[in-house]
Amino acid sequence: MISLDAARSLAALSAELNRQLGLLIQRSGVVDTVIVGDHDRIMIPVLQNTRSGGGRLCGLRCVHTHFSTSGPDEEDIMDLVCLRLDLMAVLTFSSGEAELLRCVHVQPERGGGDGWRLLEPFRPAEEPFSCLGLIEGIETELARSQPTREVDKGKDRAILVSVSTGPRGLAAESMLELAELARAAEVEAVEQVIQHRSKADPRYILGRGKLLEIMLISLRSGANLLIFDQELSPSQVRSITSRTDLRVIDRTQLILDIFARRARSREGRLQIEMAQLKYLLPFLASRDDSLSRLTGGIGARGPGETKLEIDRRRIKDRIARLSDELKEVGQQRQHRRSRRRKHEVPVVSLVGYTNAGKSTLLNSLTGADIFAEDMLFATLDPTSRRFRLPGGTEAVLTDTVGFIRNLPAELLKAFASTLEELHEADLLLHVIDAANPAWPQQAEAVDSLLRELELEHIPCLRLYNKIDLLPDALLPPQIVEAEDGLCLSAANPATLTALLAAIEEQIQPQK
Structure with missing residues (x-):
């Protein structure tokens, strides 16, 4: 899991800085990332160059210090599942000396438990199991419990999600319709999840516990897509995507995709493209000033248009052109209607x-x-x-x-x-x-x-x-x-x- 020297150094530095410290370790034993947190929490950064594929673990395990003697907390479990970590280990220490490692991993098979397994604590470098063997065993069970070939071929496997604040009957009917929409879009729906709440969560729309359950389902079923029955705001899409590392779309985007697949006439294609661009416009909110263009000359010094602004302008220009083309098509349709009225x-x-x-x-x-x-x-x-x-x-x-x-x-x-x-x-x-x-x-x-x-x-x-x-x-x-x-x-x-x-x-x- 971690060498004795590394555990001692991690504990001593954590005690000296009064902050939680963490390591992301590759399966080869090489330290990939060093994380410096606060006294009571640690934030794992966006993982780069990790393994990909439905139902596969990311190839990194996390070991971080903790000032209490308890094991992994709710945040640790969320990070373990949502980031697809191989293992999550909490290192407790006293007077700067490493004491015990408390580890947790995803439970591959479905059962009545919480979806993860907490191992018995052990001293660093004295684990009663092969760390790599345990990880490979978990991934083998995950691969055995779900087929991934459809995803590899480009066919999406989706979890359908509905967060309802109304009657349960209406939520069930709406979910059946969402399943039919997914079938029309040639998406395989592997699971349906309905959560009833008094009001939707402003950030994730559903509760953290239900989000954890969905991530466990995605690991076991090889799902690579979440389809929400409700309309999501751009900030909610970004929050859920960054938390789960899955693609996220809502009912509106699913319908737009179906229309884009089925439209055959020139007018239909123009209408769908315009609807998609109008839907996409509010989602262009990832401003990056590093992509600014510096311009010269009087009145033009300093940062020019950012990539975000350029994308927005191009979309608006395209919408304007599509509108003109649709007006032309509309005039042709009006001419045919007038001929019918004439006869x-x-x-x-x-x-x-x-x-x-x-x-x-x-x-x-x-x-x-x-x-x-x-x-x-x-x-x-x-x-x-x-x-x-x-x-x-x-x-x-x-x-x-x-x-x-x-x-x-x-x-x-x-x-x-x-x-x-x-x-x-x-x-x-x-x-x-x-x-x-x-x-x-x-x-x-x-x-x-x-x-x-x-x-x-x-x-x-x-x-x-x-x-x-x-x-x-x-x-x-x-x-x-x-x-x-x-x-x-x-x-x-x-x-x-x-x-x-x-x-x-x-x-x-x-x-």
Whole structure:
């Protein structure tokens, strides 16, 4: 663990300075870093050149002095787990003479304990075990208990985290939706963690104990990503990242990533890029004056623009260019709308929660071949297709991006031009996934967004979709009692006859 001479020197210096002193020691026995702390605590710096990889220890053990005779405290345990240290050892001493080492290490296997193991105290250079053998044994058990190949191939393994201050039922529903979002982003969710608090921690959003539990899960499961169901502030992201050494994103960033993967049209890509840049802008807060550019000349001496300011200016310039391009695309869309109005073609628009079956319904009604899959945000780009009603009337059916609870404001603003299509609609078809137990909450989320977009004046027909997936074809009482909707299965064209008749009845007076 540490040589007797090194332990004696560490104890003597610590007593002389009245400060805790620590050593970060490589597995070869070479001292990597010397740490000088205060009387009652020691701060381990950012570790450089450590080993990396999901579920692997960092390759350094920490030995530091302590003025009390107790073993490792809560801060020591946090450092051990969050920094993935091989071992944490506290050296107690008396009158400047080293006495005992009290060691703790991560417990590789899951069990009913705290997740770490405290060893029996021993004198320096007299440990009753092989230090290197113990470390290698711990890492072997960690590697055995979790697969890391997916991470090595570039596929993220994530722990889903929710910090809820509301009802437990809502938190569970929201976590299920977050898991579906992770699946849509091709992220493997290895664990779900929900913490209920009276209020979120301003720094870490969750409690220190729960953060410790998450780090133990990441070590055992090989997770390399934390996805929070709540929106995080830039300072919270930095705090959690520096504490856990894991990548951290929130629900908004996850949705933006899904949109960036799925957007195919030029307009969709422009909208997503603008939303991502607007989201990124507040996170550029790591000021570094050492990167200032010195300029010369009258009025220009001293530090010039920092790298942070240059990055911000470039992002703002890019946002301005994207805005101009989107205006141009919007004008083209406006021209197409005016042509439809000129020919008096009725417009029917599909709205609804994501994965409610809008694209499948468009394919069934128009004979199109739009990509449709049982996945959140499977299709993003707005689509318009002509279709013929039973009476011979031609109409245009448009499909827009699916809605979701707490839709990020950046996305709502970015898709403003696309959602303008809804204002031109003669009829809205609100598609509801009746097979989803949370459909009432999803329907209310869509209604709320429609009110926010000032679309409540347009006639709206509710379509309770996926009735073929209901057990024994039993409709929920709320649907049976509803008088403003139709029950159907978008995948079965035979159930759409009543819908076509209802559409024709709604738009007939407007011909």
